[in-house]
Amino acid sequence: MDKDIKVIVQVDKTVVKITGVEVKGLNIQQLEEILKDKLKSLVRIIGVTGSSIEMDIYGVEEEDILRKEDGLITAIALADGISVSDVTTLSSVKKIQSVNIDSVPEYIENGCRGERWL
Amino acid sequence: MINKAIIIPTGDELKTGVVLDTDSPMIMQVLLSMNGNCTVIRNEPIQDSESLISNCIKTYVNENVDLIVLIGGSGGGHRYSKTLGKDYTHTSLESILEEKYSTELYGKNGHLWSKLICGIINKTMVINVPGPYQEAKAAIEAFKRSYEHDSKDLKQINTNMAEAVKSKYFE
Numbered sequence: 073m074d075k076d077i078k079v080i081v082q083v084d085k086t087v088v089k090i091t092g093v094e095v096k097g098l099n100i101q102q103l104e105e106i107l108k109d110k111l112k113s114l115v116r117i118i119g120v121t122g123s124s125i126e127m128d129i130y131g132v133e134e135e136d137i138l139r140k141e142d143g144l145i146t147a148i149a150l151a152d153g154i155s156v157s158d159v160t161t162l163s164s165v166k167k168i169q170s171v172n173i174d175s176v177p178e179y180i181e182n183g184c185r186g187e188r189w190l
Numbered sequence: 191m192i193n194k195a196i197i198i199p200t201g202d203e204l205k206t207g208v209v210l211d212t213d214s215p216m217i218m219q220v221l222l223s224m225n226g227n228c229t230v231i232r233n234e235p236i237q238d239s240e241s242l243i244s245n246c247i248k249t250y251v252n253e254n255v256d257l258i259v260l261i262g263g264s265g266g267g268h269r270y271s272k273t274l275g276k277d278y279t280h281t282s283l284e285s286i287l288e289e290k291y292s293t294e295l296y297g298k299n300g301h302l303w304s305k306l307i308c309g310i311i312n313k314t315m316v317i318n319v320p321g322p323y324q325e326a327k328a329a330i331e332a333f334k335r336s337y338e339h340d341s342k343d344l345k346q347i348n349t350n351m352a353e354a355v356k357s358k359y360f361e
Binding site: 097116117118130 | 206207292294297299303325352356
């Protein structure tokens with residue numbers, strides 16, 4: 073038998089992207105702890121490339137994050153495996169917007185890969 | 191009892207060494223706490239590719255392992271951000287598992303944050319955990335508790351794992 077349950081998580085978060093960094097051998101757990109200590113809030117690293125870091129910051133408003141930009145960049149430089157430079161910046165800071173529960177997209181099992189991901 | 195388990199981390203960022211894999215040692219520790227005689231093998235990280243992930247699972251299923259744990263690729267973030275990794279783990283599992291239960295965790299923005307699946311193919315149980323360390327830890331520890339309570343109740347295992355992951359968003 074197959075059974076699929078859908079759950080809506082009612083929590084606020086702001087998605088932050090930092091670009092202009094150099095990343096190699098990053099310990100995400102360590103970085104999350106550093107940022108949690110700096111922001112006094114839950115942080116989850118959700119995407120890392122060699123030149124960018126994307127994270128979810130829970131319960132902190134966009135303005136507060138932008139106000140702490142310099143401090144945040146200084147903080148992430150403390151993590152092993154990250155190098156920052158003059159071009160390091162918060163390139164995107166966006167609080168998630170609530171949607172009507174009816175507009176949650178349907179998951180299409182075995183659907184066309186192109187349609188699913190575009 | 192789980193006597194042979196396979197851990198399969200997924201993600202291009204692991205494959206290229208941009209990010210360290212801290213989830214696998216933690217999961218191995220939990221599995222060994224369930225059975226000190228368990229053989230636990232950590233597969234090399236697999237790229238975000240549906241076919242690569244599916245083929246890797248099938249290889250181990252043919253070896254009759256008891257449990258396969260996939261790490262990462264459980265969300266849908268790449269739909270909304272071009273730089274996020276492709277999340278193919280759950281779609282791979284959907285396509286190959288014979289019996290399965292799943293729970294989708296959506297944010298209030300309607301985005302799929304995580305899809306957790308617990309299923310069986312041949313005699314091998316297959317589960318997935320999210321990539322972020324704290325969620326992965328919560329999920330595998332919930333798996334341990336549920337499995338030790340009733341290893342045949344896939345639905346309850348899945349529900350408990352999803353509840354554990356969900357709880358981490360509120361800390």
